[in-house]
Amino acid sequence: MNGAARAERVVTSGTFNLDGETFDVDNNVWLVGDDDEVLIVDAAHDSRAVHEAVAGRYVTAIVCTHAHDDHIDAAAELSVLTGAPVLLHPDDFELWSHTHPARKPDGELSDGRVLTVAGIEIQVLHTPGHTWGSCSLYAPFLNAVFTGDTLFHGGPGATGRSYSDRPAIEASIRNRLLTLPGDTVVHTGHGQDTTIAAERPNVPAP
Structure with missing residues (x-):
């Protein structure tokens, strides 16, 4: 491992399109790794910038937290540029096909799968609700979770x-x-970081 493993943020801009509506959005793309290798979380908008x-x-993998087009629109081209496989939970394959009808993901995310990069482990947590295949990525070494x-x-x-x-995402x-752990840093798909402890009051009880 060369240099400390870390998370680097790249902000890209583009549009989000769903259900006949279009919105301008800024997305957080995360590079998780060290000076030698990285894993990319969400290939949004601008493959060249990433x-x-x-x-x-x-690049060990391009991991998609979910398949809304603003999180995957650069995935196919970025895969060509880096040679890295694109990974997505199969429950979002149908949603993926709306953006990339001629190209399937290269591999499947599943709850409990462990990805490794730069000598650290990243645990896949299936967290459906925003989409059925939404996943979060927990990196204990970094005390961080990437929640899309x-x-x-x-x-x-x-x-x-x-x-x-809504009930599914809250659950x-x-x-x-x-x-x-409460001090776990939450690296989000849009906007600023937070912590698990800070968000506990913001999630309704069942």
Whole structure:
């Protein structure tokens, strides 16, 4: 392992399209690793900007927290640029096909799967609700969890659109995320970081 393992944020801008509506969005793309290799969390909008931030390091995988188009629109091109496989939970394959009809993900995320990069382990937590295949990525070594659009600064991510469910996202957060140590840093898909402890009051009790 060369240099301390860490999480680096790259902010990209583009659009989010679903159910006939389009919104301008800024996305957080996360590079998790060290000076030699990284894992990419969510390939959003601008494959060139993300590839530039990789800066020649080996990319172990492009991991999709979910398949909304603003989180995967650069995945196919970034996979070509880096040679890395794209990983997604199979419950989001249908949603993925709306953005990439001619290209399937290269591998499946599953609850409990452990990914390794730069000598550290990242645990896949299936956290459905924002979409059915939404996953969070817990990195104990970094004391951090990457939640995509499942948990934000201020509480649960959006539901009310296709492929989403409010009770499901709240249950996922309560059962899979709020049980993590309170000082765990939450790296989100949009906006600023938070902590598990800070978000506990923002998630309704069952």
